[in-house]
Amino acid sequence: MGLISKKNPLKEILKQLPETKGLLWEKILELQNQIKKIEGTLNHIAGEEYSEDMQEIYPLKQHLEGGLYTRELFMPKGSLVISMVHKQKHPSFLLKGKLSYLTDEGEVVTIKGPHTIFTQIGTQRVLYIHKDCEWACVYKTDAQTFEEAEADVYTNDYRELPKKIIEKNKKLWQELLQRLEPLQ
Secondary structure, three states: OOOOOOOOHHHHHHHOOOOOOOOHHHHHHHHHHHHHOOOOOOOOOOOOOOOHHHHHHOOEEEEEEOOEEEEEEEEOOOOEEEOOEEOOOEEEEEEEEEEEEEOOOOOEEEEEOOEEEEEOOOOOOEEEEEEEEEEEEEEEOOOOOHHHHHHHHEEOOHHHOOHHHHHHHHHHHHHHHHHHHHHO
């Protein structure tokens, strides 16, 4: 992955992506593909059973009750985590720890727990973990199993989102790129 600055590794990683027009999701996919080439990289597909390796490094606690699906994920210091694409609005909570993440607007923000974020439909997070973190999310679902619930609230392919969400984000990111061009 190249040299990563200790000051803010996520900014350095994102700078390594080619500066091309297009959707932020496509840039994140390109980053995912680069990372998958690194030995020891773990990957999870929405709706599939959580692997033993994932559970060992990124322990996940899940609950289904009363139409709510909750997930609490531990992420160790030094990890680069790329989330699945969110299919519904929901609250997300950094319970403890410190991380930097890529916002929907393409900015890198650093936060410390406790901190609340309201996640929008279409969000895909790229996180760099500065200090061990515990992250929790709450979703509405009628699913009966964890795998069904996960497939109900996430996708690995942004093209499965409603067209209006894709178009809204495409317009937002194109406007952002146009504002940034004079700065380059």
